[in-house]
Amino acid sequence: MSSDQSLRAQVSPAQGPTQAQSQTDTTAADDPDEVAYVSSLPGVLGTIDAAIARAESALLAAGVLLMALNTVANVVGRYLFQSSLFFTEELNRILIVVITFAGISYAARQGRHIRMSAIYDALPPRARKILMIAIALITAALMFGLCWFAVAYLLTQAGRGRVLPALQIPVWTTLVIVPIGLFMTGMQYLLTAVKNAISRDVYLSTVVLEGYDDEETEV
Amino acid sequence: MAAAIFSIMIVLLLLGFPMMVPLIAGALVGFVTLFGGLGQLETMIQQMMAGIRPASLIAVPMFIFAADIMTRGQSAGRLIDMVMAFVGHLKGGLAISTAAACTMFGAVSGSTQATVVAIGGPLRPRMQKAGYGDSFILALIVNASDIAFLIPPSIGMIIYGVVSNTSIAELFIAGIGPGLLILVLFAVYSWAYAVRNGVPTEPRASWGERLRAVRAALWPLGFPVIIIGGIYGGIFSPTEAAAACVLYALILETLVFREMGLRDIYRTAKSTGLITGVVFILVAAGAAFSWVISFAQIPQAILSGAGIDQMGQIGVLFAISIAFFIGCMFVDPIVVILILVPIFAPVVADVGLDPVLVGTLITLQVAIGSATPPFGCDIFTAIAVFKRPYMEVIRGTPPFILILLGVSVALIFFPQIALFFRDLAFPGEAG
Amino acid sequence: DTWRYAFEEALDEVQGIYAQKFKEEIEANTDHEIQLFPYGTLGESADIMEQAQDGILQFVDQSPGFTGSLIPEAQVFFVPYLLPQEPETLASFFKNSKAINEMFPKLYADQGLELLTMFPEGEVAITTKEPFKTPEDLDEVKVRTMTNPLLVESYKAFGATPTPLPWGEVYGALQTNIIQGQENPMFFIESTKMYEVTDYVTRIGHNNFTTAVMANKDFFEDLSDEDRQAIRDAADAAFAHIIDYQKGLTEASVEKIKEAKPSMTFTTLSEEERQPFKDAAGEVEAKFLEMTGDSGKEILDQMKEDLKTAEDATQS
Ligand code: NA
Numbered sequence: 001m002s003s004d005q006s007l008r009a010q011v012s013p014a015q016g017p018t019q020a021q022s023q024t025d026t027t028a029a030d031d032p033d034e035v036a037y038v039s040s041l042p043g044v045l046g047t048i049d050a051a052i053a054r055a056e057s058a059l060l061a062a063g064v065l066l067m068a069l070n071t072v073a074n075v076v077g078r079y080l081f082q083s084s085l086f087f088t089e090e091l092n093r094i095l096i097v098v099i100t101f102a103g104i105s106y107a108a109r110q111g112r113h114i115r116m117s118a119i120y121d122a123l124p125p126r127a128r129k130i131l132m133i134a135i136a137l138i139t140a141a142l143m144f145g146l147c148w149f150a151v152a153y154l155l156t157q158a159g160r161g162r163v164l165p166a167l168q169i170p171v172w173t174t175l176v177i178v179p180i181g182l183f184m185t186g187m188q189y190l191l192t193a194v195k196n197a198i199s200r201d202v203y204l205s206t207v208v209l210e211g212y213d214d215e216e217t218e219v
Numbered sequence: 220m221a222a223a224i225f226s227i228m229i230v231l232l233l234l235g236f237p238m239m240v241p242l243i244a245g246a247l248v249g250f251v252t253l254f255g256g257l258g259q260l261e262t263m264i265q266q267m268m269a270g271i272r273p274a275s276l277i278a279v280p281m282f283i284f285a286a287d288i289m290t291r292g293q294s295a296g297r298l299i300d301m302v303m304a305f306v307g308h309l310k311g312g313l314a315i316s317t318a319a320a321c322t323m324f325g326a327v328s329g330s331t332q333a334t335v336v337a338i339g340g341p342l343r344p345r346m347q348k349a350g351y352g353d354s355f356i357l358a359l360i361v362n363a364s365d366i367a368f369l370i371p372p373s374i375g376m377i378i379y380g381v382v383s384n385t386s387i388a389e390l391f392i393a394g395i396g397p398g399l400l401i402l403v404l405f406a407v408y409s410w411a412y413a414v415r416n417g418v419p420t421e422p423r424a425s426w427g428e429r430l431r432a433v434r435a436a437l438w439p440l441g442f443p444v445i446i447i448g449g450i451y452g453g454i455f456s457p458t459e460a461a462a463a464c465v466l467y468a469l470i471l472e473t474l475v476f477r478e479m480g481l482r483d484i485y486r487t488a489k490s491t492g493l494i495t496g497v498v499f500i501l502v503a504a505g506a507a508f509s510w511v512i513s514f515a516q517i518p519q520a521i522l523s524g525a526g527i528d529q530m531g532q533i534g535v536l537f538a539i540s541i542a543f544f545i546g547c548m549f550v551d552p553i554v555v556i557l558i559l560v561p562i563f564a565p566v567v568a569d570v571g572l573d574p575v576l577v578g579t580l581i582t583l584q585v586a587i588g589s590a591t592p593p594f595g596c597d598i599f600t601a602i603a604v605f606k607r608p609y610m611e612v613i614r615g616t617p618p619f620i621l622i623l624l625g626v627s628v629a630l631i632f633f634p635q636i637a638l639f640f641r642d643l644a645f646p647g648e649a650g
Numbered sequence: 651d652t653w654r655y656a657f658e659e660a661l662d663e664v665q666g667i668y669a670q671k672f673k674e675e676i677e678a679n680t681d682h683e684i685q686l687f688p689y690g691t692l693g694e695s696a697d698i699m700e701q702a703q704d705g706i707l708q709f710v711d712q713s714p715g716f717t718g719s720l721i722p723e724a725q726v727f728f729v730p731y732l733l734p735q736e737p738e739t740l741a742s743f744f745k746n747s748k749a750i751n752e753m754f755p756k757l758y759a760d761q762g763l764e765l766l767t768m769f770p771e772g773e774v775a776i777t778t779k780e781p782f783k784t785p786e787d788l789d790e791v792k793v794r795t796m797t798n799p800l801l802v803e804s805y806k807a808f809g810a811t812p813t814p815l816p817w818g819e820v821y822g823a824l825q826t827n828i829i830q831g832q833e834n835p836m837f838f839i840e841s842t843k844m845y846e847v848t849d850y851v852t853r854i855g856h857n858n859f860t861t862a863v864m865a866n867k868d869f870f871e872d873l874s875d876e877d878r879q880a881i882r883d884a885a886d887a888a889f890a891h892i893i894d895y896q897k898g899l900t901e902a903s904v905e906k907i908k909e910a911k912p913s914m915t916f917t918t919l920s921e922e923e924r925q926p927f928k929d930a931a932g933e934v935e936a937k938f939l940e941m942t943g944d945s946g947k948e949i950l951d952q953m954k955e956d957l958k959t960a961e962d963a964t965q966s
Pocket residue numbers: 325326327328329330367368369370371372373374
């Protein structure tokens with residue numbers, strides 16, 4: 001398990017990526033994923049967790065690229081070969097589910113989920129810490145609950161045997177990522193609660209300290 | 220039940236929970252109350268899936284991806300340099316150009332979220348450099364993007380047209396007047412902001428410099444050609460244009476400008492996926508929440524007690540504005556249209572209102588609602604993409620919201636703002 | 651009790667009219683109350699179907715075309731030129747068909763649904779930007795279809811380029827010429843303003859849009875005998891009402907379109923002109939059999955037989 005000190009270093013802007021800067025200076029989405037994910041789980045669990053994190057990011061990237069490719073291929077098919085790809089719409093729908101649910105888990109690792117922190121920010125550190133532990137635990141519980149019902153939904157779908165009209169594959173197979181993503185997100189929040197409980201600082205996720213980076217302060 | 224749900228949501232929101240929690244909890248409480256237990260929560264999952272299913276949503280990750288490639292590479296910078304060569308010397312010139320670009324892009328792409336990313340993404344850093352405050356910039360981007368709801372093609376107007384049996388072609392034309400009026404007012408405000416805050420101007424560029432800037436932007440000018448030419452030329456749907464932009468951006472930055480390698484593309488795609496997940500889980504949770512509101516017939520219950528059938532034309536228009544404004548603060552705009560339009564339809568017919576005027580007003584309210592706290596897709600998108608705190612993103616919105624509300628009131632008292640162009644194009648319908 | 655009933659169209663479209671009549675009958679004859687949920691207020695077609703299966707909704711109207719992903723045999727309604735075109739024959743067909751009244755209820759029951767009725771929503775017409783009379787005229791014409799393999803197959807067989815597109819994008823796609831045609835019943839062409847973005851309406855008589863109303867099976871079976879009978883009676887009354895309502899509906903829709911857009915051209919192909927399209931239908935039938943196997947064949951054969959019975963009964 002990494003020490004708090006090294007984690008702090010990972011999120012400091014000074015350690016940011018050495019990517020080629022464009023003429024427009026820092027970009028809107030300049031490496032939101034710049035925090036190298038280090039699992040806070042010990043031993044084999046940590047290895048597995050890190051592997052899952054890599055798998056999630058691979059899924060995200062592949063999903064987005066495939067979506068672009070699939071959509072463009074349909075246009076090409078329609079104009080050059082007078083034949084639309086009959087499955088484009090369905091494949092995109094599958095991909096959007098994959099991206100969303102791989103994305104929420106990945107975003108939880110990175111502490112990127114949107115929140116309104118006005119009141120929270122005004123609290124003293126100790127209260128913030130307690131509140132953050134409560135937030136993380138409740139969010140985790142909610143995610144595990146949803147995961148449970150997502151599994152139930154999946155089983156119901158499998159039982160009914162509904163298939164996608166064009167691709168003719170069972171609908172439930174396209175939703176497998178949903179409970180997995182929810183479970184992984186729940187795990188991340190659970191670990192965040194633990195991390196907050198055992199560390200001195202307040203963490204948004206297991207690897208991200210609270211507070212927005214201040215490189216982009218108001219002019 | 221409604222009051223309890225809204226209270227829970229607001230409290231969770233204020234305490235600093237991730238935004239998906241208030242939405243999911245709101246839906247959850249609704250389901251448990253409606254069905255007396257956890258028995259029907261599979262439907263909640265179903266509706267979350269339904270929320271991210273619309274094919275038009277695909278345009279969002281695609282435009283995020285394209286904009287990110289353009290911004291990490293050279294395309295965006297070259298395009299903005301070109302615009303600056305023409306407007307950099309004007310007070311508020313960059314802000315006004317941003318507003319205009321958001322309006323144009325939103326109009327064609329049909330997606331306000333995509334606009335926040337595609338136009339806001341590259342222009343925000345440049346505006347910051349030019350001396351604009353970040354809250355102003357973020358509010359300008361979010362609100363100017365929402366003008367897109369009013370300018371064709373507008374999915375909100377199509378849905379309204381179908382539900383209310385109103386000519387979609389007429390609605391499209393009627394939206395242009397208020398849309399342009401808002402743009403003009405935003406431009407005036409931007410100018411006033413620039414003057415009051417002493418935002419410096421650049422020296423006027425010579426025609427030689429301008430020519431050089433245009434030449435440098437020649438390749439990236441392919442983007443507007445793909446988007447505007449492609450969509451209005453009947454080659455692409457907006458979603459497909461987004462994907463085509465991705466491809467074009469990849470080609471430009473890897474082969475022409477040689478700014479990016481495979482590794483950069485992978486990282487950009489991953490970051491796009493993350494932003495998409497962050498925003499779409501809220502869309503999903505919002506859909507489940509909307510379902511509860513719809514199933515419990517909460518709007519019907521509230522409106523049946525409001526006595527809308529006792530109001531005159533002006534009263535009905537105000538009632539519609541308020542209902543849609545409040546509805547869109549919490550619930551997905553499309554669902555709001557689907558639920559509320561049939562409820563108002565009889566009274567609209569009774570008092571003899573022009574359904575095109577009503578449709579334009581509703582579309583305007585939907586636009587305002589999407590940019591208005593606490594829940595708004597475009598606010599979420601801006602937070603996710605720009606990585607700024609919620610409060611900072613909404614801090615600058617009040618002047619814009621005031622302008623938008625002002626235009627709504629103006630539209631109620633001067634329907635010609637919407638109907639002038641409509642009557643010009645469809646002379647038979649006047650009256 | 652309060653029963654909930656969702657359907658796939660707006661309140662003033664055919665499914666909505668049926669639902670309103672059904673509601674009226676139930677509320678007049680029982681102490682129960684019905685809440686109606688039109689298109690999109692509880693989700694898309696597949697969503698409300700699942701909600702009915704889950705028992706959240708007591709009644710649902712879903713067209714067999716959409717049910718195809720759940721009950722493949724239901725796609726038989728997409729086989730062109732299978733349904734009669736004469737309104738009276740059509741009504742008699744739906745009323746008496748063995749396939750509809752005996753075979754389909756079993757298939758729906760397997761999915762936890764009590765099939766109450768199936769009814770026609772109107773002849774499907776094709777709107778296009780250019781006129782056509784033959785399959786050759788449709789060459790390179792992109793016609794929007796639902797994402798349904800048989801519909802795609804049909805338009806291929808008709809010579810066009812079938813282009814599956816989500817409904818929300820159809821208006822815009824016609825306006826910008828990404829597609830040049832789409833198909834729907836006349837009332838729907840009118841209410842969804844498809845005529846604003848196309849110029850020709852052609853009736854080739856290939857299909858009549860069919861829809862089905864069902865109840866959640868557990869809910870239905872737990873009811874008292876009187877309530878069950880009241881529901882059956884309400885379904886029958888609404889069926890009679892909707893058949894009556896549809897008399898002249900197509901013509902009325904045509905009038906409305908002509909009034910809104912006088913330049914709109916309406917063409918009904920003659921039997922002779924339809925022949926090449928009918929010939930093409932064989933390919934679609936083959937595709938249907940390939941997708942559904944023996945049980946599909948059984949339904950298809952029975953439907954053909956029912957069709958003959960209906961024709962004999964009404965044309966004598
Ligand atoms: Na638009």
